[in-house]
Amino acid sequence: MAQNLMVCQFCETSNETKYKCANCDLILCEGCKIKIHTKIKKTEVHQVLDLKEFSNLSASETIRHLDLKDIQCSIHNAEHCIIYCEDCKLLLCAVCLLESHRTHNLTKIDEMYHRKVKELQELDSKLCEELPFYADLEKELKQIKSESEIKEIITKQRENIITELDRLWVPREEEISRQLKDTAEYCDALKRNKAQNEETFQSHNATAIFTASGKLDKDLPTRPANTISKQKILFSETRIPEDTKEVFGSVLTDPKCKITGSFTLNTEDSIYKIKTFENNTNILSLTKKSTIKSFELKHSKCNTTSI
Structure with a gap:
């Protein structure tokens, strides 16, 4: 059985950690959960979950829901937010509402909150769908680019064979490099968005749900219609003239055929x-x-x- 390397963040001695307080954002052992954490003022409303269940999205949503009535106004620090302005895309306290938002399109915080959660969940699903495609494509392009054994064989032949090989390979290598660069950028962007999305879902700060959708890039890259596939390059030997032993030849590509439609x-x-x-x-x-x-x-x- 693997050893648990996490140490309780209360006593800082026990490595028998089993729980996490979503509100305090602290890892707890059994003893500290019972003897210390429950005796601290206001912790009776905190959500303490088993570590195995903490990553569950429905549990995280329940935790965030508890914070909706305790969101501090970003402008008036002494006030709490009571409404959401869809026109300005801001959480508002009573003072904000009276000052400049009374005629705006307003929505209840809990209603907008659930709408934002749904948007992030849908984005996460799209990220999960797209990430494997670009990860696999990046891996395949790297593998194709590394296949240079045929070039080492051809370089031993005459200058015209090298020229012919470069004519076939250089444009292809440039296109592979371009596609690999684009794919790596798309893959990294998808990974960053997914990591930020997961971090938002794990956060106990309800404000993060309202701000995350504005920060995350929801526009997923369009999958390329034509990607470079593996191509086999062949060297065809020809003896010219027939009464000599000198070998010439041609560089050929072995075409890959695929069905594009059936009728x-x-x-x-x-x-x-x-x-x-x-x-x-x-x-x-x-x-x-x-x-x-x-x-x-x-x-x-x-x-x-x-x-």
Whole structure:
């Protein structure tokens, strides 16, 4: 069993920590929870939770809800906030309300609070969805960039082979570096937003819920439509002329094919040949048929336009 390295923040001696006071933000052992913490003034309304349950969002929401009636006004320190101004996006005390917000669009604090919590939860869900994609893409791009064994082989060949390899590889390497840089930035931004979001959920300060949504970036990056995939580069040897032993060759790329769409033919006959011309005209001939059909691809259907 792993040793518990956390020390009680009351007695600072016991490492048998089992609880956390959400209001004091302190880790407690069993003894301090019973003998000390409960005897301090006003701690009877504090929420002391088992450490295993503290990360639960519903528990954190209950804790924050207790602080809604005790939010200090940021302008008038002696006053507590009683309403939320949607026009100014501010928590207001009675003095603020009377001074300049009476005609504004106002909402109850608890109503706005729950709305803000929902927004942050939705953002957290989106962050959880997007982060794995960019983390995996960053890992894949790093792996692709490190695959340079073929370049070491080709550099032993003639100058024209090196030139040909650079023609194929340099633009690709530049694009990989660009995509890797963008992906790393997106990944870091998502991680920062997720960490800030989680910190807000764990905070016992209710004000954080109202300010967090304004600070966090809710605009998630658009996933790239075309990302670089692995590409195999081959060296094809050719002996020129045939009566010599000198070896020349060519650098070739091994293309990767993937299905981008599928269409159902409006006939049960099998296709014999198919052709697409430069003007995007499509024609095909069927097995055991003497006719040629012009067709179009639309909505997953291959429809004949003329015969």
